[in-house]
Amino acid sequence: MVLPDPLPLVPVPRSAIAEAGRMPLTGETRILGDAAAAPHLIDGIARRTGIRPSSATDEPRAGDVLLRLDPAAGPAEGYRLRVGDVAEVIGADAAGLFYGTQTLLQLLRERDEGWGWQHVRIEDAPRFAYRGMMLDVARHFFPVDEVKTIIDRAAALKLNHLHLHLSDDQGWRLHIDSWPLLSEKSSVTSANGDAGGCYSKDDYRAIVAHAASRHITIVPEIDLPGHTHAIGLAYREIVEEPVMNDHLLSDATRLGHALPVAGEPYIGWGVGHFSVRIREERTWDFVRDVLTEIAELTPGPYLHIGGDESLGTSEADFAYFMERATALVTELGKSPVAWHEAGAVEGIAEGTVGQYWGLTSPDGAHAAQAAHFVARGGRLILSPADAVYLDMKYDEAFPLGLSWAGVVDVHAASDWEPGELLPVPEESILGIEAPLWTETVRSLDDADRLTHPRLAAVAELAWTAADAAERNSESLRHRIGRQAPLWQSDGIRYHPTPEIPWSTR
Structure with a gap:
């Protein structure tokens, strides 16, 4: 037969x-x-x-x-x-x-x-223990039901972590009892001037519970010490004035965005203008209170504290902040997670997890930063931007997404080997995470088009052994194509990219 x-x-x-x-x-x-x-x-x-x-x-x-x-x-x-x-x-x-x-x-x-x-x-059985997706709810706010839908989409591909990017220059997204003006004043806008929003603590608990029912761990992130303009809308005394150097000014011109103004909502995409007042103890009251409340709400082991693109922060201030913040997370009984720039800091807390977001051909400095987490007893989450950043365009003509890391089609998302990316042993790799930044996302349908089908390719890298017979580009394209009827029944508005031979049954 x-x-x-x-x-x-x-x-x-x-x-x-x-x-x-x-x-x-x-x-x-x-x-x-x-x-x-x-x-x-x-x-x-x-x-x-x-x-x-x-x-x-x-x-x-x-x-x-x-x-x-x-x-x-x-x-x-x-x-x-x-x-x-x-x-x-x-x-x-x-x-x-x-x-x-x-x-x-x-x-x-x-x-x-x-x-x-x-x-x-x-x-x-899975290759990596950490198989994740990141959802940026700061630049585009997703209501609770939409977050639950995204959790279901991720779980169907055997992903087991959802990293929620809860704060950025454009908005703050979680109510904090001890700093209530964040909900009132820091959450009202999103990128492009879209409506904002803020999760109550009950909202957040509902997200955590729904994720747990699908065997997904929530990883909350408060991005510090940069990406903090929105905090200053509520508590201006703990945020520095926006930095204006030649690089940031030229970047604003390139993007066609207005420059940020202290105390006013920022709806552009420029990065690196902002910082909390790192040497002020009032700032540390804020950091301690916020992280403590989030740790109490979060049953999972991880608490992400950002650390990326602090372009206006001195090296000494950045090191001081990351050493103190990672130590604080450890005191709260959580494992700190930070973007790979924090690996430049000699004294980050032992066991801190590094998240690498550089390219699949890393430069020496980024590779060294990532390796330092391992030297300090931590492990690495791999998120190479030119392979798994879901906000990158499929091709230059695609109407959504950005292209600063290049265009990322399904082939690019799958055609790299995690064990060979960085100069660290494979056992130091905790897993893979695919971030969806939302500068250009304005709906759940937009998110679907950017995540699917590329999230399926990333999920296979995270789950399947490197030497599996069917783990190759040609097989993957055909197997993804045969997901179309299932995705349609689940209401997923995937992008029908022509590189995939889509099936109707």
Whole structure:
């Protein structure tokens, strides 16, 4: 019997063997087993097919799906999946079981005879522990329901961290009890003069809870000591006057944006003008209070403190700030995360995680900065801008995004090897994160067009072993193309880039 085409899975599993035969999905199909994973699978099947399986608690019969946990099924987040007369997903833990159900949803296909699953045997587990996406809610504010939708999109690709960029020059996005004017005065605008917004603490808790139900950890970021103009709208006494040097003035001319004015909302995109007053103890009251409240709200281990593009800050002041801020995060019981520039600071707290956002051909200074985190007992998150920055254009004619790091098509997003990017051992790489900066994003549809399909390529790099047989550009293009019906059923307004052979079934 002739077997079908390669399995339509992204990320491609560690081991996947297609077998002859097919298990149909019918109105009689039932979902048995794990009560936490079953509702996600039932809802996903119903969205995709219009058929809503029932749940059951007795023994499985032909055509049923059985979900169960077994620590012997693999390492953390791993799973085994077999489809025969019965479909069985076995998770090594709750996350692994959830990821197995996402694979089962990708395998669900319609043929002339109806919906069903190819007979298959899969054993799977992730390459990296940290598989992330960053959402910039400071330049464009996303309401809670839209953040939840983005969480669902990320989880379907087996990503497990969402980094929320909660503050920037254009806006502040989380209520802080001890500094209440941030909500009132610092959150009212976004880039381009769009409406702003601010999450209440209950909003933030709802985001954290929704993410946890999809096995995603929230990583909050307050970007310090630069990118802090919005803070000065509420508390001008702790923010320096905007810096105006030749580089920043020429950049404003290039962008066609007005220069920032202290105490007035800034809706342009220029960076490096701003800083908190690093040597003032009132500033440290602010930093301590804000980080303490966010740490109390956040069950995950990470607290991101920024550290990028502090172009108007002296080297000595920047070092003083990052040493003191990373130590403070450590005292709060969290692991500090900082952009790679903080790796230039000799005394950053031991264990600080560095996030590299340079290019896939790093210059010596950036590579050394990243390596310093490892020397201090930390690890690295890889976010090379010319490969995984989702705000870069697909091509020069694409209407959304920027191109300062080049254009990033699906090939560029997938055609690099994380283990070879920086001069550090692979075990020091915590994982990969794809940032979506939102200077040009004005809706969820805009976000979808920038994230999909490139986020799928990044997810495969983060999940799949480097030597997996199907992890190659040609295979990936075809497997991404076969996600189109599933993405359409989930309402994803993906960009139909011509480099992908898109499927209708």
